[in-house]
Amino acid sequence: MRNKIMLTLMMIMSMLSGVEAGTVENLERVRAKTITMMFDKNINESQRAEKIEKLKIKLLDMEKIVLNDSNLAKNPTNKTIKAFETFNFTFLVHSALEKDKPISINWLEDLGFTSDNLKRTQAYRK
Amino acid sequence: MKNKLLNFALIKFFLILGSSQAIANLSDGEWQPQIVEKMYILPPKQLDRVLNNDFRNSSLYLNLKTADDKIKSRYSKIDQLNKSIPQFKGDEQIELKHQVIVEKKEYITDMSERLKIKREHLLTKKRFFEKIKRKTLFQKGNQNFTTQSQFQASREKALQRSKKLDKKISNLLIGNNMSNNSKYFSEYQKTMLAMQKLETKIKSHPKFQENDLLLNSENKLESLNVFIDKLESELSVLALKEQVLTKMAKLVSLDAMELADSLQINISQGNEFKDVNDPTDSVNLFLN
Numbered sequence: 249m250r251n252k253i254m255l256t257l258m259m260i261m262s263m264l265s266g267v268e269a270g271t272v273e274n275l276e277r278v279r280a281k282t283i284t285m286m287f288d289k290n291i292n293e294s295q296r297a298e299k300i301e302k303l304k305i306k307l308l309d310m311e312k313i314v315l316n317d318s319n320l321a322k323n324p325t326n327k328t329i330k331a332f333e334t335f336n337f338t339f340l341v342h343s344a345l346e347k348d349k350p351i352s353i354n355w356l357e358d359l360g361f362t363s364d365n366l367k368r369t370q371a372y373r374k
Numbered sequence: 375m376k377n378k379l380l381n382f383a384l385i386k387f388f389l390i391l392g393s394s395q396a397i398a399n400l401s402d403g404e405w406q407p408q409i410v411e412k413m414y415i416l417p418p419k420q421l422d423r424v425l426n427n428d429f430r431n432s433s434l435y436l437n438l439k440t441a442d443d444k445i446k447s448r449y450s451k452i453d454q455l456n457k458s459i460p461q462f463k464g465d466e467q468i469e470l471k472h473q474v475i476v477e478k479k480e481y482i483t484d485m486s487e488r489l490k491i492k493r494e495h496l497l498t499k500k501r502f503f504e505k506i507k508r509k510t511l512f513q514k515g516n517q518n519f520t521t522q523s524q525f526q527a528s529r530e531k532a533l534q535r536s537k538k539l540d541k542k543i544s545n546l547l548i549g550n551n552m553s554n555n556s557k558y559f560s561e562y563q564k565t566m567l568a569m570q571k572l573e574t575k576i577k578s579h580p581k582f583q584e585n586d587l588l589l590n591s592e593n594k595l596e597s598l599n600v601f602i603d604k605l606e607s608e609l610s611v612l613a614l615k616e617q618v619l620t621k622m623a624k625l626v627s628l629d630a631m632e633l634a635d636s637l638q639i640n641i642s643q644g645n646e647f648k649d650v651n652d653p654t655d656s657v658n659l660f661l662n
Contacts, residue, residue: 305547305556308543308556308559309556309557309558309559311536312536312558312559312562313558315529315532315533315536316533316562320529321525321526321529324525328525329524329525329528332525332528332529332532333528335528335531335532335535339532339536342535342536342539345539345542345543345546346535346538346539
């Protein structure tokens with residue numbers, strides 16, 4: 249009898265609990281945090297470098313988890329498909345390590361903001 | 375005399391039945407492969423072995439075995455009777471010849487039943503392999519065209535890229551004395567190392583080198599085709615054997631006819647029949 253009650257309670261609890269976040273969503277959260285940190289005006293350079301370094305390790309773990317998550321292949325969402333198609337933007341640490349560049353520079357370069365491009369830009373009034 | 379007439383009647387009876395029973399419709403038992411779908415990934419050679427084991431548990435196999443035993447005993451009986459025919463004369467010899475014809479007819483019936491069971495066995499096996507072939511083709515088609523497979527391809531690519539960086543990441547973590555901070559990566563590295571060792575062992579395994587069918591769908595399809603071709607050729611051989619059986623039935627019928635005719639001659643010789651309605655047969659009456 250007690251077992252039955254416990255089982256029913258567990259079932260109700262599982263129904264009430266929120267949807268569990270996927271590995272891709274977790275990665276996205278940390279990734280967004282890292283990018284925010286890159287442009288945070290309220291901290292100085294050394295603080296930024298320290299915080300990004302810490303986030304880098306966390307991000308690395310999250311990236312590895314997503315890359316090795318075999319459950320994703322079963323029924324991938326559009327978000328997941330897109331995430332894997334744009335490797336350089338999704339897996340920031342991996343992409344940066346591949347090119348031996350800091351995360352922020354690598355990310356900006358992938359977006360098209362290279363030093364050369366920026367030097368060549370001209371400010372003019374329309 | 376009475377005995378002879380009875381034999382004659384029996385021979386005529388079997389003569390009528392003889393050839394038709396060679397293609398008689400008998401209950402052959404059943405075999406429906408009870409193989410779980412998970413086993414479909416096995417290479418065809420192993421699958422064939424599993425299928426044969428499954429067949430051994432069916433009523434069809436039981437009937438095949440019974441037919442085999444019957445055929446063996448009939449064969450030895452016919453052989454014995456054939457050997458003993460020259461040792462007898464007269465009615466006894468006719469009786470033995472009659473027995474041989476009856477046994478031959480039964481032999482043909484049993485053999486026909488056996489061929490029918492064998493055909494059913496081969497057809498079921500062929501249908502099974504064709505089903506797996508269809509599934510493999512379907513999976514292959516899916517692999518080529520679905521969005522899921524596109525995702526699979528990009529995932530594979532991403533994994534390869536990340537694996538190439540493992541050493542770099544490891545050096546980075548050790549160099550910066552941060553290996554304790556990354557719990558997942560250190561566990562991941564340990565697992566990968568263990569998996570690499572296992573994979574090396576698997577690849578060097580003689581059975582793996584013998585067939586990489588588990589991984590290669592193209593090879594599996596080819597192998598399945600070989601199996602289906604083999605089964606088709608076995609079925610063609612069965613058709614040839616059925617032709618032989620028809621010829622055998624024809625020969626038994628001719629033997630029976632010959633025996634019936636010889637008996638009829640004997641009967642008419644012993645019983646010279648006079649037709650009193652014919653004036654030429656009644657001439658003797660007027661000559662006395």
